[in-house]
Amino acid sequence: MELVTPGIGLLFWQTITFLIVLFLLSKFAWKPIMKALNDRETSIENALSAAEKAKLEIQGLKAENEKLLAEARLERDKILKEATEAGNHLIETAKQRANEEGDRMVANARESIENEKRAAITEVKNMAASLSVEIAERILRKELSNPQAQQALAQDYIKEVTLN
Template identity: 45%
Template sequence: MDIFNDFSIGLFAMQAFILIVLIFLLGKFAWKPILNAIEGREEGIKDALEAAENAKKEMQNLQADNDRLLKEARAEREAMLKEAREIKDKMISDSKEQAQVEGDKIIKQAQAAIEGEKKAALADIKNQVGSLSVEIAEKVIKEQLSDKDKQLKLVEGLLGDIKLN
């Protein structure tokens, strides 16, 4: 079986023609759709990779924005808490100061009321002492002046005490 002895040009031409037609048909109907599908798949994969990369970048941007917003929110919360503490401390100090002022005012009013009551009590005691003194003096004078001799002696004694100018 020698390949070159059984060689026929007609058979070779026919097989070459069939091969060319087969390649042409495969190229027209099989290779183009397969290549188009492969190119489409490559484009899809490429687009999916780009979309994934964009999504990754977007996620990084969102994460950065979230971190920034979280920091801002924390800073704002801290500022609000600080302001609330300052307001609370101010309200407490104002309340203490007002209570001190009110307490001082009440103490002064109480002291003034006590002083007024004391003066009124002293005036009442003076009036009672004066009344008692007048009653005692009246009783003593009545006792001394009940007798005419004693009255004359008292008048002479009083006249002797008075010096005329």
């Protein structure tokens, strides 16, 4: 039974040894271990604090990025609107100029046609007058070549002319 129950002397020496080891550990090992644990706890807290700060900073940057993106979208929309308006204005100006140029060309064409028409009418009148004179000249030569025909023509003119 001695194996199961220890003796009083053994218990005494084990207690003394335990107290000496406890004293030595508390004197030399306990403070460095506690210091290491405290340092580790402090570094973990600092790391958690830095992580929280980084998280807050990232959220701030994210919000700032969203704000910048919104501003960029607004600026893009504004530029697109201005470009569209400028394009539309340019198209309208070009249409107006084209219409004015077309109207001017039509007016010039009408004036040119009218001038050519007048010139053609004048030329036709001149040709008609020339042909009339030539025909009259031929008829008169033919009729006036005969003295009796000349006499008859003079008599006809005299009859047509009435004296007042």
